[in-house]
Amino acid sequence: MSSQFKYWEPYIGPFDPCKPIRVKSYSTPPQLYMNFQPAGLKQFTPKQALMHGTLWPQLYSPYPDPKKGGTKHA
Amino acid sequence: MFYYEKKLQYPVRVSTCNPMLAKFLIEQYGGADGELAAALRYMNQRYSIPDKVIGLLNDIAMEEFSHLEMIATMIYKLTKDATPEMMKAAGLGDHYSVHDNALFYHNSSGVPWTAAYIQAKGDPIADLYEDIAAEEKARATYQWIIDLSDDPDLNDGLKFLREREIIHSLRFREAVEILKEEQGKKKFY
Amino acid sequence: MPKQMPPEYYQCLEELQAIDFVLVELSLYLNTHQNDLDAIRQFNETAKKSMQLKVEFEKKFGPLMNFGRSYSGHPWNVDDTPWPWQV
Numbered sequence A: 001m002s003s004q005f006k007y008w009e010p011y012i013g014p015f016d017p018c019k020p021i022r023v024k025s026y027s028t029p030p031q032l033y034m035n036f037q038p039a040g041l042k043q044f045t046p047k048q049a050l051m052h053g054t055l056w057p058q059l060y061s062p063y064p065d066p067k068k069g070g071t072k073h074a
Numbered sequence B: 001m002f003y004y005e006k007k008l009q010y011p012v013r014v015s016t017c018n019p020m021l022a023k024f025l026i027e028q029y030g031g032a033d034g035e036l037a038a039a040l041r042y043m044n045q046r047y048s049i050p051d052k053v054i055g056l057l058n059d060i061a062m063e064e065f066s067h068l069e070m071i072a073t074m075i076y077k078l079t080k081d082a083t084p085e086m087m088k089a090a091g092l093g094d095h096y097s098v099h100d101n102a103l104f105y106h107n108s109s110g111v112p113w114t115a116a117y118i119q120a121k122g123d124p125i126a127d128l129y130e131d132i133a134a135e136e137k138a139r140a141t142y143q144w145i146i147d148l149s150d151d152p153d154l155n156d157g158l159k160f161l162r163e164r165e166i167i168h169s170l171r172f173r174e175a176v177e178i179l180k181e182e183q184g185k186k187k188f189y
Numbered sequence C: 001m002p003k004q005m006p007p008e009y010y011q012c013l014e015e016l017q018a019i020d021f022v023l024v025e026l027s028l029y030l031n032t033h034q035n036d037l038d039a040i041r042q043f044n045e046t047a048k049k050s051m052q053l054k055v056e057f058e059k060k061f062g063p064l065m066n067f068g069r070s071y072s073g074h075p076w077n078v079d080d081t082p083w084p085w086q087v
Helices: A046-052 B019-025 B035-045 B051-079 B084-089 B093-099 B124-148 B152-180 C007-032 C037-061
Strands: A005-008 A024-027
Touching: A046 B152, A046 C007, B019 B051, B019 B084, B019 B124, B035 B051, B035 B124, B051 B124, B051 B152, B051 C007, B084 B093, B124 B152, B152 C007, C007 C037
Parallel strands: none
Antiparallel strands: A005 A024
């Protein structure tokens, strides 16, 4: 499965007064990689599906980035 | 015609009385990339889109109305019985002076909803590309509201709505694939 | 003290929301996958399950739908509180 977040390091100028965010991230959810959903994908149970917002685990996209401890910025 | 079903699509909860979160959320009620814009956009495009994808636009329009009702429920619960002082402290003094605690179709900055937010070009590819973009913009808006919110129950509902944007985006992408398929050729998927 | 819904209401409602959510997902999917027979079978089975759950739900908590898609009690209870945004 493709990664759900991508990271990049923005240029940091010497005269930028806000504390710099050294690594920024953006979301790349699964629909970007699945041009056309194949048949027969594994499914959640109905209760799980409701809680995840989709019937198919492969299409589930977490937010915020779980790797970033729940915050958007690094 | 339409029938009403007396239930939300998803069990909406909020943790605290918090008019400031309601102010942010109202973007998804009456804002450019909000649920009202989405519902009305698809409801209107369905009349001129090719028959093969009318059903998809129709169903997604219906689901968007359910999301509009979820957003309204969140805003209603976050502001129900909030005092004028609480509304003012949350930056909703100008809202209160016109609307009391009523909901209204405007964005986070109080700009009223306008049909200029949506389009119907009659060209199916142009319309579906707008729809895909609208879903991605709504997804982004949900992300930024989740970032602003410290209410775990509210965020639970917002994560559900964000995921729905992803599914709708995929279905619109599939609709484009269906429309661009060479006629008489075997399907590749 | 105005009427409050019992915990059972919330459980039954969520069960219904879960089944009906599967129907929404399968509907959108089938709009772009019209020949997926397994998904169509699942859709029809889930639709049956949803109808059964709604009959049970309405027996306990009153009508879900307006304009005659649900039966009314006496007095008229199609417009009874609570509304979805109130619970």
